[in-house]
Every structure is written in structure tokens, then in C-alpha cells.
Amino acid sequence: MAKNQPKTVPSYELEQSARAAGASIICGIDEAGRGPLAGPVYAAAVVLPDGLDIPGLNDSKKLTPKKRDILFDLIREQAEDYCVASASVEEIDTLNILQATFLAMRRAAEGLHNPPDYALVDGNKDPGLLIATETVIKGDARSMSVAAASILAKVSRDRYMLEMAEQYPEYQFEKHKGYGTKLHYQMLANYGPSPIHRRTFLRNLEEHVARLQQEESKR
Numbered sequence: 001m002a003k004n005q006p007k008t009v010p011s012y013e014l015e016q017s018a019r020a021a022g023a024s025i026i027c028g029i030d031e032a033g034r035g036p037l038a039g040p041v042y043a044a045a046v047v048l049p050d051g052l053d054i055p056g057l058n059d060s061k062k063l064t065p066k067k068r069d070i071l072f073d074l075i076r077e078q079a080e081d082y083c084v085a086s087a088s089v090e091e092i093d094t095l096n097i098l099q100a101t102f103l104a105m106r107r108a109a110e111g112l113h114n115p116p117d118y119a120l121v122d123g124n125k126d127p128g129l130l131i132a133t134e135t136v137i138k139g140d141a142r143s144m145s146v147a148a149a150s151i152l153a154k155v156s157r158d159r160y161m162l163e164m165a166e167q168y169p170e171y172q173f174e175k176h177k178g179y180g181t182k183l184h185y186q187m188l189a190n191y192g193p194s195p196i197h198r199r200t201f202l203r204n205l206e207e208h209v210a211r212l213q214q215e216e217s218k219r
Helices: 013-020 065-078 089-095 097-110 144-167 182-191 205-217
Strands: 026-032 041-047 081-087 118-122 132-136
Touching: 013 026, 013 118, 013 132, 013 144, 026 097, 026 144, 041 097, 041 144, 065 144, 081 089, 081 097, 081 144, 089 097, 118 144
Parallel strands: 026 118, 118 132
Antiparallel strands: 026 041, 041 081
16 A cells, blocks of 8 residues: 555544544544535534444445444444534525535534544535544545544435435435436426425526436437
8 A cells, every 4th residue: 555545444543643642532524415406414523432343334435325324323322422413405505515514514513512622524625613623535434433424424314315205205305315316307307396405506407407308309
């Protein structure tokens, strides 16, 4: 492995470095749902006991839904502290998705029972926490705390979208969780936006619908 190349399996290396520099309560933070056309954006903050071994813990995107559900429960049972928060569709449309994501991250960090003094945040942008923050590219594949946060955020958002699938069955949210799939755009063409759609994400809706209709006419 080349020097400084990011690891593909999460470890406690970043947490231990922060602890060696004087931090005592270190949380990992990640988000879920920046890209979808519908639903809130979620974020989670997690504080794990130093060296806790949770077999199979990894970046949520590399895991099956069943494995994420199992790890979701294990993380909540074994974490020293955790908080899941969100920013609403209205906040996304008002602030923009990046700032709404930062808002969800701040809410997650501030919702911890014991205030952390150091945060490992997935990505390369600082969300503006009031504590020392280290942004980590591919953090959910490098840090155990961030990987745990990615799972709590992802599972929480997916479960919310399953609830919305019952409330708005015509959109079939259970199949795409709000992401811009061909099926989702077809449902938007049929029914128009629902109350949980992000209006700022649908500015090109007519263009997408026209493309779908053109594809269908060629069949």
C-alpha cells in the first residue's frame, strides 16, 4: 500500500491520533440523503468506546440493507453516545442542500448527551461545528466512528422513506428511497411532486419527463 493511501477498512487510527493530541470525547459524523429528489437529509454523530470491535462495520454503501439493519442495532447498543438528526425538505429548499446537510450535522453533534471536543467528519467540507473538526475524505471507509455514523444516518433515512412510501404509495419510495431513478421520474411525470419532494431539485423535471416520453415513443 502506498504511503498515505486511505485504508479501505475502517480503523481507530484517526480517533487514536486525536486522543493522543489531547481530545477526550471524539465523535464521527456522516450524512445520508444529499442526492435524492425527496425527503430530508439525515446526519448522525457517534462516539464509540476506544477500540470497540463491531464485526463487519464498514462504509454503509458497501453493506447490504440486512447487514446495515443488524449493525444499526449493534451500534446503538454499544456506542458510548449517538444522535441522529435531520434537516427538512423546507430547509433544503431554503438553505440549499450543502447548508442543510451542515445543519443536520450540527444538530447531530449538539444532540449528544456529553458534548464532544473533537469531530471526524466525512468529506472535505467543514460543517461549522463549535469544536475542533477534522474533515476526512472517504471517512466512512477509514474511521470506525464515521462508519458507524454513516450506518445510523443511512438506516434512519431509509426507514423514514419506507414510512413515506405508505403515506404516498403512488411514488413507490420503497423502491428508490427518493433518488432520481427512471421509475421515480416516471412517477413524478404521472403524479407531479408530493409534499416531501425538494422543489429546488425538480427545476429540470420537465426536461427529464420529456426525455422519458421520447424514449417511450421510440419503443
